[in-house]
Every structure is written in structure tokens, then in C-alpha cells.
Amino acid sequence: MTSPSGSKTPSDDSPLPARPRLIATDLDGTLLHDDKSVSDRTVKALAAAEEAGIEVFFVTGRPARWMGVVSDHVHGHGMAICANGAAVVDLHADGKLIQDRTLDRAVALDVVRALRDAAPGTSCAVETSTGIHYEPSYPRFEDDPGASLDTAEELLREPGAGAAGAPVLKLLAHHPELTPDGFLALARTVAGDRATITRSSPTALLEISGLGVSKASTLALCCAERGVSSDEVVAFGDMPNDLEMLTWAGTSYAMANAHPDVLAAASGHTATNNEDGVALVIEQILARL
Known part of the structure; x- marks a missing residue:
């Protein structure tokens, strides 16, 4: 299936888990449009996922102080893994640092x-x-x-x-x-x-x-604390810093605008960030529940 602009969208046989428990999404080039905005469709999809009992984690290379792009749109999903896994912050508490994994x-x-x-x-x-x-x-x-x-x-x-x-x-x-x-x-x-x-x-x-600090390793620690297995995680990304997370998650999606290595590594593909590719998949997940 293709979008009006010709990019690939998730098809009915996309590799979706029966009942995911956590969605992990990158921000820039993935959840955010190129103008750094979050579309109304995406905000609604994230809220609907949480209403269905699916936790949402923002997983980004951004520092906590640059999380204003999504902090106004959080509902229950106030947790963010920042700086490529070096920090876990609570966006509901003004970016309070919960955990850090520092570089000597x-x-x-x-x-x-x-x-x-x-x-x-x-x-x-x-x-x-x-x-x-x-x-x-x-x-x-x-x-x-x-x-x-x-x-x-x-x-x-x-x-x-x-x-x-x-x-x-x-x-x-x-x-x-x-x-x-x-x-x-x-x-x-x-x-x-x-x-x-x-x-x-x-x-x-x-x-x-x-050494050993990445989006994937910190996400794995956060999931272990919640009793969530990798098979219950759906992850989204577009750049090399997402690769480990996408291969760790049981189900992963590369954006149509992703780096070639990411497109090759992910288990599924979705539309571009500007076409709300993350929201498209979440809507399919919810429709199948």
C-alpha cells in the first residue's frame, strides 16, 4: 500500500504483535514533522494507545532540555530516554532526571x-x-x-x-x-x-x-523494571542511533525517510515522518486489538 505521495505505508500483513505493551519512538525524523511539530493525528494516536493500556516511551538523542517539542502533548506518556540512553527523565516533573548512565x-x-x-x-x-x-x-x-x-x-x-x-x-x-x-x-x-x-x-x-550505553540498552533496563519483554515492544526510528533499539524490539518500523541501514534492519516499514508514519502503525495496532 502507498500513500498519496507514493511512500510506503504499513500493509495488513505488517509484523504486528498480538498485544504490544510498550511503544518506543524516536523523535526527530520519526515522530516529529520536519518543522519539529507533532501532528494532531499523532497526538490522538499516542493518547489512544495509552487508553488501550500500551505505554509510550520517547527515545531520543536530544537532551532533556530539548524535550519541549513533546512535553506539551504528553498524557500518561511522560517518560523519555534522552541523550541516546544516557538519561531517563520524567516529562511530567519538568524533565526530572530519574536515571543517568554517564561517560567517564x-x-x-x-x-x-x-x-x-x-x-x-x-x-x-x-x-x-x-x-x-x-x-x-x-x-x-x-x-x-x-x-x-x-x-x-x-x-x-x-x-x-x-x-x-x-x-x-x-x-x-x-x-x-x-x-x-x-x-x-x-x-x-x-x-x-x-x-x-x-x-x-x-x-x-x-x-x-x-561503552554499552545506547537507546536499546537503556530501554531494555526500563522494560525489565516494568516486566515488559522485547517481544512486547514496538519501536520506531530513522537513523543509525536507532539501530540497536530497532533490532532489540520484537517489532520495529523504519520510516520511509530512514537511513538505508535502518531500512534494512527494521522488521517493517511505514510512511515518512511528515506523513505521520508512527500514527499509521499505532492506528493499525489498535484496530487489530
């Missing part, structure tokens, strides 16, 4: 140096539990105009004068010339034994977490 400062600095040696021109930023801190040459985000500037050595120095000693959730590394997938492959070769390295940006911007 010494390990982070070791990764920075390995990337600089392998790819000269690499610049970095440090995402902590209280905000983000940049190296001067790193392309800054408009959402964080008050962030501090310093070298990675200072930002990651114990006790972390530049980053105020707050726990490090994620290291960001940017290269101005390498391709996104090329930079990712190189980084995993030189530092993949020390940290989890992934990407979700269309640019050569890497996201680096503690």
Missing part, C-alpha cells in the same frame, strides 16, 4: 585525542546533566546560546571546571570535511573499544556515550 571524563578525553589523531580538524562538545559546553571551533546549536567555551582538556578535566563538575552524558564530535558515515566508521575503528559511538545528524556529527 578520562575515557571521553581519551576518545577526543584518538579522534583528533585520526581525523585532524575534529572539534568537540561536552553534554552534561546541566547543559552543553563547546570547544571554540565547534559549530554551536542555536538552542543553547549561553553555553560555555573552552578546550576539551579543560571541559573534561577533573573536577571539570568548564563543565562545573556535572556528570558527562554525551560527547559530541564534529568534522567539517568527512562524510557522516565515513567519520562514524573511522571513529568506531579508533575508539569503538572505549565508548559507544553513533550518529543521528545529516552532517558529520558523532554522538559518543559510555
Whole structure:
């Protein structure tokens, strides 16, 4: 079946579980439209899923302070896994940090140096539990105009004068010339034994977490606390940082706009984010219950 624009939508034989207990969805490029809005259809679908007893988790690379895009639309689904699994927050409590899985400062600095040696021109930023801190040459985000500037050595120095000693959730590394997938492959070769390295940006911007920390591993911990098995989870995503989550979940959907690796790994495909592909699947799930 195809949508009016020609993209693929879920068909009647889509791999849906008999009775899912949890929906895990990425945000950018997945649940959100390209303008970062959440459609009325999607809001209604999420609410209907919860009314049917299906819990909803937002699982994103975004930090907790950037969750305003969905915080106004939460009903019971106030739980979010942020920073690619490094933080679990409660959106009903103004993004209160419930759990963190931090990146050791010494390990982070070791990764920075390995990337600089392998790819000269690499610049970095440090995402902590209280905000983000940049190296001067790193392309800054408009959402964080008050962030501090310093070298990675200072930002990651114990006790972390530049980053105020707050726990490090994620290291960001940017290269101005390498391709996104090329930079990712190189980084995993030189530092993949020390940290989890992934990407979700269309640019050569890497996201680096503690070894073993990912959307999937943190989602698995949250599900275990709730007595939910992977077979009872339906997951949605579009970029390489979603891959582990999509392969862990019993049922997974790649958006039609997804990265080729994601399209290959997911057990099903749905329409694009701009065509409410997540809502389409949720509506099918509810119709089959």
C-alpha cells in the first residue's frame, strides 16, 4: 500500500504483535514533522494507545532540555530516554532526571585525542546533566546560546571546571570535511573499544556515550523494571542511533525517510515522518486489538 505521495505505508500483513505493551519512538525524523511539530493525528494516536493500556516511551538523542517539542502533548506518556540512553527523565516533573548512565571524563578525553589523531580538524562538545559546553571551533546549536567555551582538556578535566563538575552524558564530535558515515566508521575503528559511538545528524556529527550505553540498552533496563519483554515492544526510528533499539524490539518500523541501514534492519516499514508514519502503525495496532 502507498500513500498519496507514493511512500510506503504499513500493509495488513505488517509484523504486528498480538498485544504490544510498550511503544518506543524516536523523535526527530520519526515522530516529529520536519518543522519539529507533532501532528494532531499523532497526538490522538499516542493518547489512544495509552487508553488501550500500551505505554509510550520517547527515545531520543536530544537532551532533556530539548524535550519541549513533546512535553506539551504528553498524557500518561511522560517518560523519555534522552541523550541516546544516557538519561531517563520524567516529562511530567519538568524533565526530572530519574536515571543517568554517564561517560567517564578520562575515557571521553581519551576518545577526543584518538579522534583528533585520526581525523585532524575534529572539534568537540561536552553534554552534561546541566547543559552543553563547546570547544571554540565547534559549530554551536542555536538552542543553547549561553553555553560555555573552552578546550576539551579543560571541559573534561577533573573536577571539570568548564563543565562545573556535572556528570558527562554525551560527547559530541564534529568534522567539517568527512562524510557522516565515513567519520562514524573511522571513529568506531579508533575508539569503538572505549565508548559507544553513533550518529543521528545529516552532517558529520558523532554522538559518543559510555561503552554499552545506547537507546536499546537503556530501554531494555526500563522494560525489565516494568516486566515488559522485547517481544512486547514496538519501536520506531530513522537513523543509525536507532539501530540497536530497532533490532532489540520484537517489532520495529523504519520510516520511509530512514537511513538505508535502518531500512534494512527494521522488521517493517511505514510512511515518512511528515506523513505521520508512527500514527499509521499505532492506528493499525489498535484496530487489530
